[in-house]
Amino acid sequence: MAGGILTQVAPTPQAHQNGTKRAHPPSSAKDVSAYSELQTERLEYKPALPPVLCSPLSLKQGGATTSAEHPDQIKALFPNLYGKPNVHIVADPQGKAEAHTESVKIGVVLSGGQAPGGHNVISGLYDYLQVHNPGSTLYGFRGGPAGVMNCKVVELHADFIYPYRNQGGFDIIGSGRDKIESPEQFLQAEETVKKLDLDGLVVIGGDDSNTNAAVLAEYFLSRNVKTKVIGCPKTIDGDLKCKEVPISFGFDTACKIYSEMIGNIMLDAKSAAKYYHFVRLMGRAASHITLECAFQTRPNIALIGEEVAEKNQSLCDVVNSMCDVICKRAEADKNYGVVLIPEGLIDFIPEVHHLISELNDITAAEEGPVLPDGAWREKLGDNSRGLFNSFPRAIQEMLLLERDPHGNVQVSKIEMEKLLIDMVTTELKSRKAAGHFKGKFNAQPHFFGYEGRCGLPTNFDATYCYALGFVAGALLDQGQTGLISSVGNLAAPSNEWTVGGTNLTTLMCVEKRKGKNKPVIKKAMTELNGAPFLQFAEQRDRWAVEDCYRCPGPIQFHGPSAEKSNFTLVLEQGGLQ
Template sequence: MEKSALQQARKAYLPKLPEALKGYVKVKEGAPTNSVDNQEEIKKLFPNTYGMPIVEFEPSDVEAGQAMNVGVILSGGQAPGGHNVITGLFDTIKKMNPDNKLYGFILGPGGLVDHKYMEITADFIDDYRNTGGFDMIGSGRTKLEKVEQFEKGIEIVRELGIKALVIIGGDDSNTNACVLAEYYAAKNYGVQVIGCPKTIDGDLKNSQIETSFGFDTATKTYSELIGNIERDCNSARKYWHFIKLMGRSASHIALECALQCQPNICLVSEEIKAKNMTLNQIVENICEVISYRAKQGNNFGVILVPEGLIEFIPSIGKLIEELNDLLAAHGNDYKGLDPVAQREYIMAHLSEENKQTFATLPDNVARQLSLDRDPHGNVQVSLIETEKLLSDMCAAKLAQWKAEGKYTGKFSALHHFFGYEGRCAAPSNFDADYCYALGTSAAHLIANGKTGYMAIVKNTTAPTSEWKAGGVPITMMMNMERRNGEMKPVIRKALVELDGKPFKEFEMQRDHWAKETCYIYPGPIQYWGPSEVCDRPTRTLALEQE
């Protein structure tokens, strides 16, 4: 494999580990746990993996020395640091016993079902240390939820002598890991399943998971780009930049980038939902800022838009819920129709309130809301050009104000969508260390006989040596939610908390940022140099852990 100078230098980087993971470990168990909600339903669905204790690793003098082969799966969208989870896992199981083998299933969970795999060897894995991407073994979005999939998986697991599977994924992927762990436990198959918390969106976190891996690197990558645009914006002084940022459900990425870059406007979906705002109210608020700045002679600015905004506008959210149920129940009737007939079909089946909302949407947005869902039943919001929708509506509103003599400025909009640019960036020092510790923790969870657990690392704003590692039962994070027209057990997504410190900090500053030009230019991720530059956590994490 050809390597850049940066890759070659990063290959030599040795991730820092918490003291508790540097040698042999023992497990300290806490009290039994309960799910975050719907306890009776979750307990009934997961009788073999419910109620287990949180565990923490402590240094030990006893060598594990266990013989165990392990399988690893990358699931869902890419996130910086995934390769380091695998290298941490590999190094630790080899340290336990040099004969242990690590098998990677190719292109995600589908590789387990279709028996597509490779043995990960020392020579092979060395090229991927501290690199971005999931190209080591590839990823996929196959859902593991059917008995025939579980049974196909056990065939190859037994053939390879695999003791445990490690599934590296987000909330939906780890929900699938929990279902798989329960099935194998119920069948007494003797196969463990461990999850790892991955998603750049930042919505897989709770009292035990301080941050999901990849969020640190992705937000720093986006913030560099936003800072570059802010610098250009403040130089040309003639454009309003509408920047849509990844994050299909929560606004964590947009909020973190706002705290790092101080744009003129950052929309937070959770606030818009809480205030029951309409699309027109959002546009009017933006236009008021544009008009104020125009009066100061500043016909330019930067606006951050979270990817999932549309779903959080209450009237549109209600429409999406009904559309989800409609498509789940009548999808086959609907799919064969042409676009015009599909719109008529939807209008004929919607309730009166949602029909009115659907009718007011631009055709391209209405079309996207009524297309096939992703494998987890979600609207494919990345396909909706929310940033262009908002700028078009702002242009129309400002033209109306100009005709009424309320606005005298100039409005020119440029559009950006930052998504894939951040998902496969070379991991920051934080993510390189964090992910390596997660992989190491996963190996120790396996060695200690755990299944249905997610590897965790806590105390992450302290120096790395003081981080605490262990595992949390996945059932502890679960509740019941409607998916594809049915109530299903899923890990609860963590949304931006409007009474949390990160949002409060943003709320305190945003009026000043709207009126004045207060841009910050973070620059590129730094790997070598002063610790305060190279190893700093996200603003979100620092504020939450104060």
């Protein structure tokens, strides 16, 4: 049974186009005739599974586990899951796995923001079922967790899945940000899985969605519902990882797309020699994306939010250190450069964080629209008022107007790059007046976010995701629940990858949210003593003044650059020392 499995189950385009040719494609199938040449070419890509997954397999259990923090509270919240061992998938030469050949019913849901590779998790899962549980049914829940609660579902068969193989986006079934939270919602989910008679549910999502997966798994166990729940680690932000899950999928592709753009802008900066480009990068709280893009492109400045917080820097401190670099470059007659800014920076600057929480409280109490010049300003503390007054009007308006449904400032909508340009301009004017800056400063703001979430997955993400989905199928097949699909040794070629499942409660701690203790997956922030940050810290002074710009160029699917993963992964796995 080993080997050749994939060619057996993954329909080739030839088979699809010739073997099962139809006058009209089924209404559910996407029309691939509209695809670009590259989309069409990518349909044919065959991700290479780790060899262990190509043979009959069985599980090897590890020892008892504990949670990332607060073991007592997590144990109380997850009495069934807490402490259960992680598992490794191993080849089973005696073919014991053949016991698991009955057909099953599995559901899959995409949750939260898009990340390149989601479609391959689904195709990997589908292909597992084809090989090991022939005759199974795979349901896709439409529009995210809401689809689970409302039982909005579509059956995913070979023709339906084929057009999405190795493609970007989550459009196969859509995604959504709803959470299954209230007792009524858990009951709804229970009704759905019972109605569909689901043996398993695969939740593809970030930290919150995987927390939700663990809670669901625990809930189903406590209710004697047969449905097992397995999570898959998705987020371009790269903040969902642990020893067993070295990276979340989508991070590799998204960073490379942003880096292509940054590299292009660097050459523009150097060629025109008249602009500083301030590039804000998506990535929520953690600065992983900014750090990876810094390795890919070597900018003059890259701010790392976790460092700013650790050093307790004020906004002025940040601006001053940026101005120091700009002044030093001006001395070498370089009035241009590139600055990378993580989206989450604003949250890491204590005084700004404080201002925002004051604003949230004040505006919640105001009736009607809150305008920048309103009397409410008097309610701000002195520090916050001074800070608010120092901001340009456009930023003041953003802070007041861009609010989420809960009335909170939407940090991701604050154009931090424009605020920093404004403050740097002001500071450089005063340095110029004092004779400490003789250069010129003109800047262009950029924000890269949505561009990176739905790109064609890199060979790495395509292969990684396919394995994640295949493993999720295997874990369900082995009766596992409450685990996150785990593929390890990822810095090596895929034929050396290890596979298994990690107890989701091992990633958890307890946090206060809306006044209540809630179990959450601890976000993996940039470690200031980790290999990536240390390497960066070692090199950045040279990058600041010399032009060490590196242009990764567009993602390639053939050739020497196509099989490279990313700097962060390799450094964290102990490479490139």
